[in-house]
Amino acid sequence: MAGQVALDASAVSRCRRRVHLDHDPTAVAGPRARPDPALEQRQADAIAHRAEVGARLAAEFGPSWLTVPAGGWAEREQVSSAALAAGVPYIWNAALPLDTEGARRGDVDLLVRAEDGGYQPVIVVRHRVTDPGSGALATPIPVLSAALAEPDPVRRPRSQTRDQLRLAHLTRMLQAKGYASAATVGGVIGMDADVVLWHDLAAPTWPGGHSTLAEYDARFADRLAVASAAATGQPALAQPSRITECRRCPWWPTCETVLADRSDVSLVLRGEDAIALRGVGVHTVAQLAALDPGGAAPAMLHGMPFPDAVALARAWQRGLPLVRKVLTVPVIRADVEVDVDMESFGEAGAYLWGCLLSTPGGVDIGEPTGYRAFATWEPLPTVDEARSFAEFWGWLRGLRARCAERGLSFAAYCYNEQAENRWLLASAVRFAGRPGVPDRAEVAAFISSGRWVDLFAVVSEWFLCAHGKGLKRIAPAAGFAWRDPEAGGENSMRWYRAAVGLDGSPPDSGQRERLLRYNADDVHATHVLREWMCSPALASVPLAGEL
Known part of the structure:
Protein backbone atom coordinates (compact mmCIF):
# COMPACT_ATOMS: atom_id res chain seq x y z
CA MET A 1 0.00 0.00 0.00
CA ALA A 2 2.77 2.41 0.93
CA GLY A 3 4.30 2.21 -2.51
CA GLN A 4 1.16 3.52 -4.21
CA VAL A 5 1.56 7.07 -2.90
CA ALA A 6 4.49 9.25 -1.93
CA LEU A 7 3.89 12.18 0.40
CA ASP A 8 5.84 15.38 0.77
CA ALA A 9 6.39 17.20 4.04
CA SER A 10 3.27 19.36 3.72
CA ALA A 11 1.00 16.35 4.25
CA VAL A 12 1.83 16.04 7.95
CA SER A 13 0.69 19.62 8.64
CA ARG A 14 -2.48 19.47 6.59
CA CYS A 15 -6.04 18.51 7.38
CA ARG A 16 -6.57 14.76 7.01
CA ARG A 17 -9.55 15.31 4.70
CA ARG A 18 -7.42 17.48 2.41
CA VAL A 19 -4.87 14.67 2.22
CA HIS A 20 -7.70 12.31 1.24
CA LEU A 21 -9.00 14.63 -1.49
CA ASP A 22 -5.49 15.26 -2.81
CA HIS A 23 -5.18 11.52 -3.49
CA ASP A 24 -8.75 10.53 -4.36
CA PRO A 25 -9.00 10.09 -8.16
CA THR A 26 -12.78 10.51 -7.99
CA ALA A 27 -12.43 14.01 -6.46
CA VAL A 28 -10.72 15.53 -9.49
CA ALA A 29 -13.97 16.91 -10.90
CA GLY A 30 -15.13 18.32 -7.54
CA PRO A 31 -15.47 22.08 -6.96
CA ARG A 32 -12.42 23.96 -5.75
CA ALA A 33 -11.75 27.48 -4.56
CA ARG A 34 -10.35 29.98 -7.03
CA LEU A 201 14.76 16.90 16.31
CA ALA A 202 15.35 14.17 18.90
CA ALA A 203 14.89 16.43 21.96
CA PRO A 204 11.67 15.92 24.02
CA THR A 205 10.26 19.37 23.18
CA TRP A 206 6.65 18.45 22.29
CA PRO A 207 3.70 18.11 24.67
CA GLY A 208 3.89 14.78 26.44
CA GLY A 209 7.67 14.81 26.34
CA HIS A 210 8.15 13.32 22.89
CA SER A 211 10.41 14.56 20.13
CA THR A 212 9.80 16.22 16.79
CA LEU A 213 10.77 12.98 15.07
CA ALA A 214 8.28 10.99 17.15
CA GLU A 215 5.51 13.52 16.44
CA TYR A 216 6.36 13.44 12.76
CA ASP A 217 6.39 9.63 12.60
CA ALA A 218 2.93 9.39 14.14
CA ARG A 219 1.47 12.05 11.87
CA PHE A 220 3.11 10.65 8.76
CA ALA A 221 1.84 7.13 9.41
CA ASP A 222 -1.68 8.49 9.80
CA ARG A 223 -1.57 10.68 6.67
CA LEU A 224 -0.06 7.82 4.65
CA ALA A 225 -2.92 5.55 5.64
CA VAL A 226 -5.44 8.26 4.68
CA ALA A 227 -3.79 8.89 1.31
CA SER A 228 -3.38 5.20 0.51
CA ALA A 229 -7.02 4.45 1.25
CA ALA A 230 -8.10 7.32 -0.99
CA ALA A 231 -5.79 6.31 -3.83
CA THR A 232 -6.98 2.70 -3.85
CA GLY A 233 -10.72 3.31 -3.47
CA GLN A 234 -11.00 1.96 0.07
CA PRO A 235 -13.41 3.49 2.61
CA ALA A 236 -12.31 7.01 3.49
CA LEU A 237 -10.38 7.36 6.73
CA ALA A 238 -11.06 11.09 6.95
CA GLN A 239 -14.41 12.87 6.71
CA PRO A 240 -14.99 16.61 6.22
CA SER A 241 -15.15 18.75 9.33
CA ARG A 242 -14.82 22.51 9.51
CA ILE A 243 -11.56 23.77 11.05
CA THR A 244 -9.53 26.97 10.82
CA GLU A 245 -7.55 25.64 7.85
CA CYS A 246 -10.73 25.53 5.77
CA ARG A 247 -10.60 29.28 5.13
CA ARG A 248 -7.67 28.91 2.74
CA CYS A 249 -8.08 25.34 1.54
CA PRO A 250 -8.65 24.82 -2.21
CA TRP A 251 -11.02 21.95 -1.36
CA TRP A 252 -13.31 24.02 0.87
CA PRO A 253 -16.13 24.32 -1.73
CA THR A 254 -16.19 20.52 -1.96
CA CYS A 255 -16.29 20.06 1.81
CA GLU A 256 -18.68 22.95 2.37
CA THR A 257 -21.27 21.36 0.10
CA VAL A 258 -21.11 18.10 2.04
CA LEU A 259 -21.22 19.84 5.45
CA ALA A 260 -24.14 22.07 4.43
CA ASP A 261 -26.11 19.10 3.09
CA ARG A 262 -25.57 17.33 6.40
CA SER A 263 -26.09 20.48 8.50
CA ASP A 264 -22.92 19.26 10.17
CA VAL A 265 -22.29 20.31 13.74
CA SER A 266 -18.82 21.63 12.82
CA LEU A 267 -20.53 24.53 11.06
CA VAL A 268 -21.05 26.06 14.50
CA LEU A 269 -18.48 24.26 16.67
CA ARG A 270 -15.13 23.57 15.05
CA GLY A 271 -12.21 21.31 15.78
CA GLU A 272 -12.14 19.01 18.77
CA ASP A 273 -15.56 20.10 20.07
CA ALA A 274 -17.25 18.92 16.87
CA ILE A 275 -15.40 15.61 17.08
CA ALA A 276 -16.43 15.18 20.72
CA LEU A 277 -20.10 15.81 19.91
CA ARG A 278 -20.10 13.41 16.98
CA GLY A 279 -18.60 10.83 19.31
CA VAL A 280 -21.77 10.92 21.43
CA GLY A 281 -24.18 10.96 18.50
CA VAL A 282 -24.65 14.72 18.02
CA HIS A 283 -23.84 15.02 14.32
CA THR A 284 -25.95 17.97 13.15
CA VAL A 285 -26.67 21.56 14.11
CA ALA A 286 -30.32 20.59 14.58
CA GLN A 287 -29.40 17.84 17.04
CA LEU A 288 -27.29 20.27 19.04
CA ALA A 289 -30.00 22.94 18.96
CA ALA A 290 -32.56 20.43 20.25
CA LEU A 291 -30.61 19.69 23.43
CA ASP A 292 -31.60 21.17 26.79
CA PRO A 293 -29.09 23.94 27.59
CA GLY A 294 -29.88 23.52 31.28
CA GLY A 295 -29.07 19.83 31.22
CA ALA A 296 -25.79 17.98 31.44
CA ALA A 297 -23.40 18.38 28.54
CA PRO A 298 -23.24 15.19 26.47
CA ALA A 299 -19.49 15.64 25.96
CA MET A 300 -16.63 17.74 27.30
CA LEU A 301 -16.42 20.98 25.31
CA HIS A 302 -13.36 23.23 25.35
CA GLY A 303 -14.39 26.07 23.05
CA MET A 304 -17.37 27.37 25.04
CA PRO A 305 -19.83 26.39 27.79
CA PHE A 306 -22.46 23.86 26.76
CA PRO A 307 -25.46 26.27 27.10
CA ASP A 308 -23.69 28.73 24.78
CA ALA A 309 -23.11 25.96 22.26
CA VAL A 310 -26.82 25.16 22.18
CA ALA A 311 -27.73 28.84 21.82
CA LEU A 312 -25.19 29.23 19.01
CA ALA A 313 -26.74 26.32 17.15
CA ARG A 314 -30.19 27.86 17.53
CA ALA A 315 -28.89 31.23 16.29
CA TRP A 316 -27.34 29.50 13.26
CA GLN A 317 -30.65 27.81 12.47
CA ARG A 318 -32.42 31.18 12.51
CA GLY A 319 -29.78 32.92 10.40
CA LEU A 320 -28.86 35.32 13.20
CA PRO A 321 -25.30 36.70 12.92
CA LEU A 322 -25.10 37.26 16.67
CA VAL A 323 -27.08 37.05 19.89
CA ARG A 324 -26.53 38.68 23.27
CA LYS A 325 -25.52 36.86 26.42
CA VAL A 326 -26.59 39.80 28.66
CA LEU A 327 -29.15 42.60 28.68
CA THR A 328 -26.56 45.38 28.45
CA VAL A 329 -23.01 45.10 27.16
CA PRO A 330 -20.35 46.77 29.31
CA VAL A 331 -18.01 48.84 27.14
CA ILE A 332 -15.40 51.21 28.55
CA ARG A 333 -16.16 54.76 27.37
CA ALA A 334 -14.26 58.01 27.82
CA ASP A 335 -14.33 61.77 27.26
CA VAL A 336 -11.72 61.33 24.54
CA GLU A 337 -11.67 58.18 22.39
CA VAL A 338 -9.31 56.97 19.70
CA ASP A 339 -9.93 54.02 17.40
CA VAL A 340 -6.66 52.51 16.12
CA ASP A 341 -6.01 50.14 13.23
CA MET A 342 -2.60 49.02 11.97
CA GLU A 343 -1.75 47.77 8.50
CA SER A 344 1.26 45.49 8.06
CA PHE A 345 2.81 43.71 5.11
CA GLY A 346 3.38 40.14 6.19
CA GLU A 347 6.42 39.90 8.43
CA ALA A 348 8.14 42.89 6.81
CA GLY A 349 6.72 45.58 9.07
CA ALA A 350 3.81 47.90 9.89
CA TYR A 351 3.49 50.65 7.30
CA LEU A 352 0.34 52.44 8.51
CA TRP A 353 -1.19 53.40 11.85
CA GLY A 354 -4.67 54.85 11.36
CA CYS A 355 -6.47 56.73 14.14
CA LEU A 356 -9.99 58.09 14.52
CA LEU A 357 -10.26 60.75 17.23
CA SER A 358 -13.71 61.38 18.72
CA THR A 359 -15.10 63.19 21.76
CA PRO A 360 -18.54 61.74 22.63
CA GLY A 361 -19.38 64.61 24.98
CA GLY A 362 -18.05 67.33 22.69
CA VAL A 363 -15.10 68.36 24.88
CA ASP A 364 -12.35 70.51 23.36
CA ILE A 365 -9.06 68.61 23.33
CA GLY A 366 -7.14 71.16 21.30
CA GLU A 367 -7.22 69.47 17.90
CA PRO A 368 -9.85 68.48 15.39
CA THR A 369 -11.63 65.17 15.63
CA GLY A 370 -11.63 62.73 12.73
CA TYR A 371 -9.29 60.35 10.94
CA ARG A 372 -5.53 60.74 10.58
CA ALA A 373 -2.91 58.36 9.23
CA PHE A 374 0.76 57.87 10.08
CA ALA A 375 2.35 56.02 7.20
CA THR A 376 5.51 55.21 5.34
CA TRP A 377 5.32 54.57 1.62
CA GLU A 378 8.89 53.42 1.29
CA PRO A 379 8.85 49.68 0.51
CA LEU A 380 9.16 47.55 3.64
CA PRO A 381 11.44 46.76 5.29
CA THR A 382 12.66 50.33 5.71
CA VAL A 383 14.02 52.47 8.52
CA ASP A 384 11.38 55.04 7.55
CA GLU A 385 8.97 52.79 9.40
CA ALA A 386 10.61 54.08 12.57
CA ARG A 387 9.65 57.64 11.63
CA SER A 388 5.98 56.84 10.97
CA PHE A 389 5.73 54.77 14.15
CA ALA A 390 7.38 57.54 16.18
CA GLU A 391 4.96 60.12 14.77
CA PHE A 392 2.00 57.91 15.63
CA TRP A 393 3.23 57.27 19.15
CA GLY A 394 4.15 60.92 19.70
CA TRP A 395 0.66 62.01 18.70
CA LEU A 396 -0.95 59.38 20.95
CA ARG A 397 1.36 60.24 23.85
CA GLY A 398 0.61 63.95 23.50
CA LEU A 399 -3.12 63.34 23.36
CA ARG A 400 -3.04 61.27 26.54
CA ALA A 401 -0.97 63.93 28.28
CA ARG A 402 -3.46 66.68 27.40
CA CYS A 403 -6.29 64.53 28.71
CA ALA A 404 -4.46 64.06 31.98
CA GLU A 405 -3.76 67.81 32.27
CA ARG A 406 -7.42 68.69 31.69
CA GLY A 407 -8.88 65.95 33.86
CA LEU A 408 -10.45 64.16 30.91
CA SER A 409 -10.79 60.41 30.68
CA PHE A 410 -9.16 58.66 27.73
CA ALA A 411 -9.57 55.32 25.97
CA ALA A 412 -8.14 53.79 22.80
CA TYR A 413 -9.79 50.93 20.92
CA CYS A 414 -8.79 48.27 18.42
CA TYR A 415 -10.33 45.07 17.09
CA ASN A 416 -8.31 42.00 18.05
CA GLU A 417 -5.33 43.47 19.83
CA GLN A 418 -3.00 40.59 18.99
CA ALA A 419 -1.81 42.20 15.75
CA GLU A 420 -1.58 45.75 17.10
CA ASN A 421 0.19 44.67 20.29
CA ARG A 422 2.68 42.62 18.33
CA TRP A 423 3.74 45.54 16.16
CA LEU A 424 3.57 48.08 19.00
CA LEU A 425 6.07 46.05 21.02
CA ALA A 426 8.13 44.89 18.05
CA SER A 427 8.47 48.44 16.70
CA ALA A 428 9.68 49.71 20.05
CA VAL A 429 12.32 46.97 20.15
CA ARG A 430 13.39 47.11 16.49
CA PHE A 431 13.73 50.89 16.40
CA ALA A 432 14.98 51.46 19.94
CA GLY A 433 17.04 54.63 20.21
CA ARG A 434 15.68 56.29 17.09
CA PRO A 435 14.09 59.74 17.46
CA GLY A 436 10.65 59.64 19.02
CA VAL A 437 10.49 55.86 19.39
CA PRO A 438 9.28 54.85 22.88
CA ASP A 439 11.03 52.20 24.90
CA ARG A 440 9.35 48.85 25.26
CA ALA A 441 8.38 49.47 28.88
CA GLU A 442 6.33 52.54 27.92
CA VAL A 443 4.46 50.60 25.24
CA ALA A 444 3.87 47.65 27.58
CA ALA A 445 2.51 50.02 30.24
CA PHE A 446 0.01 51.46 27.75
CA ILE A 447 -1.14 48.01 26.64
CA SER A 448 -1.78 46.94 30.23
CA SER A 449 -3.22 50.28 31.39
CA GLY A 450 -6.88 49.32 31.07
CA ARG A 451 -7.39 52.20 28.63
CA TRP A 452 -6.41 50.09 25.61
CA VAL A 453 -9.64 48.26 24.82
CA ASP A 454 -9.94 45.25 22.55
CA LEU A 455 -13.46 45.27 21.11
CA PHE A 456 -12.93 41.76 19.76
CA ALA A 457 -12.62 40.62 23.39
CA VAL A 458 -15.83 42.50 24.24
CA VAL A 459 -17.68 40.79 21.39
CA SER A 460 -16.24 37.41 22.35
CA GLU A 461 -17.31 37.76 25.97
CA TRP A 462 -20.80 39.17 25.57
CA PHE A 463 -22.07 37.83 22.24
CA LEU A 464 -22.45 34.51 20.50
CA CYS A 465 -21.55 34.82 16.82
CA ALA A 466 -22.93 32.12 14.55
CA HIS A 467 -20.90 33.07 11.48
CA GLY A 468 -17.61 34.25 12.95
CA LYS A 469 -16.38 37.16 15.06
CA GLY A 470 -14.26 39.02 12.53
CA LEU A 471 -14.91 42.74 12.19
CA LYS A 472 -16.17 42.28 8.62
CA ARG A 473 -18.75 39.83 10.01
CA ILE A 474 -19.85 41.81 13.06
CA ALA A 475 -19.82 45.49 12.03
CA PRO A 476 -22.60 45.05 9.41
CA ALA A 477 -24.93 44.03 12.27
CA ALA A 478 -24.30 47.51 13.67
CA GLY A 479 -25.18 49.05 10.32
CA PHE A 480 -21.68 49.68 9.02
CA ALA A 481 -20.55 48.98 5.45
CA TRP A 482 -17.10 49.30 3.87
CA ARG A 483 -16.92 51.58 0.86
CA ASP A 484 -14.63 49.23 -1.05
CA PRO A 485 -16.43 46.01 -2.08
CA GLU A 486 -13.07 44.17 -2.04
CA ALA A 487 -12.08 45.36 1.43
CA GLY A 488 -10.09 42.71 3.28
CA GLY A 489 -6.69 41.96 4.74
CA GLU A 490 -5.62 39.62 1.95
CA ASN A 491 -6.54 42.08 -0.80
CA SER A 492 -4.76 44.88 1.04
CA MET A 493 -1.51 42.96 0.55
CA ARG A 494 -1.96 43.20 -3.21
CA TRP A 495 -2.88 46.88 -3.01
CA TYR A 496 0.22 47.56 -0.94
CA ARG A 497 2.51 45.95 -3.49
CA ALA A 498 1.16 48.31 -6.14
CA ALA A 499 1.15 51.30 -3.80
CA VAL A 500 4.91 51.11 -3.22
CA GLY A 501 5.94 49.54 -6.52
CA LEU A 502 7.23 46.28 -5.09
CA ASP A 503 6.96 44.51 -8.45
CA GLY A 504 9.11 47.02 -10.29
CA SER A 505 6.29 49.24 -11.54
CA PRO A 506 6.04 52.91 -10.52
CA PRO A 507 4.30 53.40 -7.16
CA ASP A 508 0.54 53.69 -7.63
CA SER A 509 -0.87 56.67 -5.73
CA GLY A 510 -4.38 55.41 -6.39
CA GLN A 511 -3.67 52.25 -4.40
CA ARG A 512 -2.25 54.36 -1.57
CA GLU A 513 -5.53 56.24 -1.43
CA ARG A 514 -7.36 52.93 -1.51
CA LEU A 515 -5.37 51.65 1.48
CA LEU A 516 -6.02 54.86 3.42
CA ARG A 517 -9.74 54.62 2.66
CA TYR A 518 -9.77 50.96 3.73
CA ASN A 519 -7.93 51.78 6.96
CA ALA A 520 -10.24 54.73 7.66
CA ASP A 521 -13.25 52.45 7.23
CA ASP A 522 -11.76 49.93 9.64
CA VAL A 523 -11.46 52.48 12.44
CA HIS A 524 -14.88 53.90 11.65
CA ALA A 525 -16.22 50.34 11.87
CA THR A 526 -14.95 49.89 15.43
CA HIS A 527 -16.32 53.33 16.35
CA VAL A 528 -19.77 52.48 14.96
CA LEU A 529 -19.71 49.06 16.61
CA ARG A 530 -18.90 50.58 20.01
CA GLU A 531 -21.60 53.21 19.71
CA TRP A 532 -24.10 50.56 18.66
CA MET A 533 -23.29 48.29 21.60
CA CYS A 534 -24.04 51.20 23.93
CA SER A 535 -27.25 52.29 22.20
CA PRO A 536 -30.94 51.28 22.50
CA ALA A 537 -30.57 49.57 19.10
CA LEU A 538 -28.85 46.71 20.88
CA ALA A 539 -32.26 45.62 22.19
CA SER A 540 -33.09 44.35 18.70
CA VAL A 541 -30.48 41.62 19.11
CA PRO A 542 -32.09 38.54 20.70
CA LEU A 543 -30.85 37.25 24.02
CA ALA A 544 -29.35 33.78 23.95
CA GLY A 545 -31.74 32.68 26.67
CA GLU A 546 -34.72 33.66 24.53
CA LEU A 547 -33.87 31.35 21.64
Missing part, protein backbone atom coordinates in the same frame (compact mmCIF):
# COMPACT_ATOMS: atom_id res chain seq x y z
CA PRO A 35 -6.62 30.62 -6.64
CA ASP A 36 -5.94 33.05 -3.82
CA PRO A 37 -3.95 35.99 -5.27
CA ALA A 38 -2.57 36.84 -1.83
CA LEU A 39 -1.39 33.26 -1.28
CA GLU A 40 0.17 33.16 -4.73
CA GLN A 41 1.97 36.41 -3.97
CA ARG A 42 3.29 35.08 -0.66
CA GLN A 43 4.56 32.01 -2.47
CA ALA A 44 6.28 34.18 -5.07
CA ASP A 45 7.82 36.30 -2.33
CA ALA A 46 9.08 33.16 -0.58
CA ILE A 47 10.70 31.92 -3.80
CA ALA A 48 12.41 35.29 -4.29
CA HIS A 49 13.61 35.26 -0.68
CA ARG A 50 15.11 31.79 -1.07
CA ALA A 51 16.85 32.81 -4.27
CA GLU A 52 18.34 35.86 -2.57
CA VAL A 53 19.61 33.81 0.37
CA GLY A 54 20.98 31.13 -1.95
CA ALA A 55 22.89 33.64 -4.08
CA ARG A 56 24.36 35.23 -0.96
CA LEU A 57 25.56 31.91 0.45
CA ALA A 58 26.84 30.67 -2.90
CA ALA A 59 29.08 33.73 -3.13
CA GLU A 60 30.32 33.07 0.40
CA PHE A 61 31.27 29.39 -0.04
CA GLY A 62 32.48 29.36 -3.62
CA PRO A 63 33.78 25.95 -4.81
CA SER A 64 32.37 24.19 -1.70
CA TRP A 65 28.89 25.08 -2.90
CA LEU A 66 26.83 23.27 -5.53
CA THR A 67 23.56 24.61 -6.84
CA VAL A 68 21.42 21.93 -8.41
CA PRO A 69 20.10 23.44 -11.66
CA ALA A 70 16.37 24.03 -12.00
CA GLY A 71 14.58 21.51 -14.16
CA GLY A 72 12.57 18.33 -14.08
CA TRP A 73 12.48 16.14 -11.01
CA ALA A 74 14.46 13.28 -12.52
CA GLU A 75 17.29 15.53 -13.62
CA ARG A 76 17.48 17.33 -10.28
CA GLU A 77 17.37 14.07 -8.33
CA GLN A 78 20.22 12.64 -10.44
CA VAL A 79 22.46 15.66 -9.84
CA SER A 80 21.54 15.72 -6.14
CA SER A 81 22.28 12.02 -5.64
CA ALA A 82 25.67 12.40 -7.35
CA ALA A 83 26.51 15.35 -5.10
CA LEU A 84 25.51 13.41 -1.98
CA ALA A 85 27.64 10.44 -3.04
CA ALA A 86 30.59 12.75 -3.75
CA GLY A 87 30.33 14.43 -0.31
CA VAL A 88 29.87 17.97 -1.61
CA PRO A 89 29.91 20.22 1.51
CA TYR A 90 26.91 22.37 0.57
CA ILE A 91 24.14 21.31 -1.83
CA TRP A 92 21.51 23.91 -2.75
CA ASN A 93 18.10 23.19 -4.33
CA ALA A 94 18.44 19.43 -3.89
CA ALA A 95 15.78 16.93 -4.93
CA LEU A 96 16.20 14.07 -2.48
CA PRO A 97 16.19 10.47 -3.74
CA LEU A 98 12.66 9.07 -3.60
CA ASP A 99 12.08 6.99 -0.47
CA THR A 100 10.00 4.25 -2.08
CA GLU A 101 9.90 2.09 1.05
CA GLY A 102 8.77 4.91 3.30
CA ALA A 103 6.58 6.55 0.62
CA ARG A 104 8.27 9.91 0.97
CA ARG A 105 9.26 12.52 -1.57
CA GLY A 106 10.68 15.97 -1.08
CA ASP A 107 13.23 18.60 -1.91
CA VAL A 108 15.30 20.78 0.35
CA ASP A 109 16.74 24.26 0.11
CA LEU A 110 20.14 23.28 1.50
CA LEU A 111 22.01 20.18 2.62
CA VAL A 112 25.00 20.75 4.89
CA ARG A 113 27.64 18.04 5.33
CA ALA A 114 28.31 17.53 9.03
CA GLU A 115 31.61 16.53 10.67
CA ASP A 116 30.65 12.84 10.64
CA GLY A 117 30.18 12.92 6.85
CA GLY A 118 26.40 12.77 6.96
CA TYR A 119 24.04 15.56 5.94
CA GLN A 120 21.69 17.84 7.84
CA PRO A 121 18.81 19.74 6.18
CA VAL A 122 18.45 23.52 6.26
CA ILE A 123 15.31 25.23 5.00
CA VAL A 124 14.81 28.89 4.07
CA VAL A 125 11.46 30.45 4.98
CA ARG A 126 9.92 33.88 4.66
CA HIS A 127 8.67 34.26 8.19
CA ARG A 128 10.34 35.09 11.47
CA VAL A 129 11.78 32.12 13.31
CA THR A 130 12.88 33.84 16.53
CA ASP A 131 11.51 36.40 18.95
CA PRO A 132 13.26 38.66 21.47
CA GLY A 133 14.36 36.61 24.44
CA SER A 134 17.11 34.09 24.95
CA GLY A 135 17.98 30.44 24.46
CA ALA A 136 17.64 29.93 20.71
CA LEU A 137 20.28 27.50 19.45
CA ALA A 138 21.75 29.53 16.61
CA THR A 139 24.76 30.37 14.49
CA PRO A 140 25.29 33.66 12.68
CA ILE A 141 25.17 33.48 8.91
CA PRO A 142 27.34 32.41 7.15
CA VAL A 143 28.22 29.82 9.83
CA LEU A 144 26.33 26.73 8.68
CA SER A 145 27.48 24.24 11.28
CA ALA A 146 25.14 22.93 13.93
CA ALA A 147 28.19 21.79 15.91
CA LEU A 148 29.10 25.45 16.45
CA ALA A 149 25.64 26.54 17.56
CA GLU A 150 25.30 28.18 20.95
CA PRO A 151 22.33 29.51 22.94
CA ASP A 152 21.61 33.03 21.72
CA PRO A 153 21.34 35.62 24.53
CA VAL A 154 18.90 37.87 22.64
CA ARG A 155 16.73 35.39 20.73
CA ARG A 156 14.30 32.66 21.65
CA PRO A 157 12.75 30.20 19.17
CA ARG A 158 9.37 31.14 17.78
CA SER A 159 6.93 28.26 17.63
CA GLN A 160 6.83 27.15 13.99
CA THR A 161 5.78 23.49 14.13
CA ARG A 162 5.50 23.21 10.35
CA ASP A 163 9.20 24.04 9.97
CA GLN A 164 10.20 21.39 12.49
CA LEU A 165 8.01 18.71 10.92
CA ARG A 166 9.44 19.51 7.51
CA LEU A 167 12.96 19.07 8.87
CA ALA A 168 11.93 15.72 10.35
CA HIS A 169 10.55 14.62 6.98
CA LEU A 170 13.80 15.51 5.22
CA THR A 171 15.84 13.81 7.93
CA ARG A 172 13.88 10.56 7.51
CA MET A 173 14.48 10.73 3.76
CA LEU A 174 18.22 11.18 4.27
CA GLN A 175 18.26 8.30 6.75
CA ALA A 176 16.45 6.03 4.31
CA LYS A 177 19.28 6.41 1.78
CA GLY A 178 22.12 6.38 4.31
CA TYR A 179 23.05 10.04 3.89
CA ALA A 180 21.93 11.44 7.25
CA SER A 181 24.22 12.70 9.97
CA ALA A 182 24.04 10.84 13.25
CA ALA A 183 23.12 14.15 14.88
CA THR A 184 19.45 14.58 14.03
CA VAL A 185 19.54 18.36 13.78
CA GLY A 186 18.01 20.66 11.19
CA GLY A 187 18.33 24.37 10.53
CA VAL A 188 16.00 27.18 9.53
CA ILE A 189 16.96 30.51 7.98
CA GLY A 190 14.13 32.95 8.48
CA MET A 191 12.99 36.21 7.02
CA ASP A 192 15.78 38.29 8.52
CA ALA A 193 18.39 35.81 7.23
CA ASP A 194 20.89 36.82 9.89
CA VAL A 195 21.13 33.53 11.79
CA VAL A 196 20.47 29.83 11.36
CA LEU A 197 18.10 28.52 14.04
CA TRP A 198 18.97 24.89 14.78
CA HIS A 199 16.38 22.40 16.01
CA ASP A 200 17.34 19.21 17.84
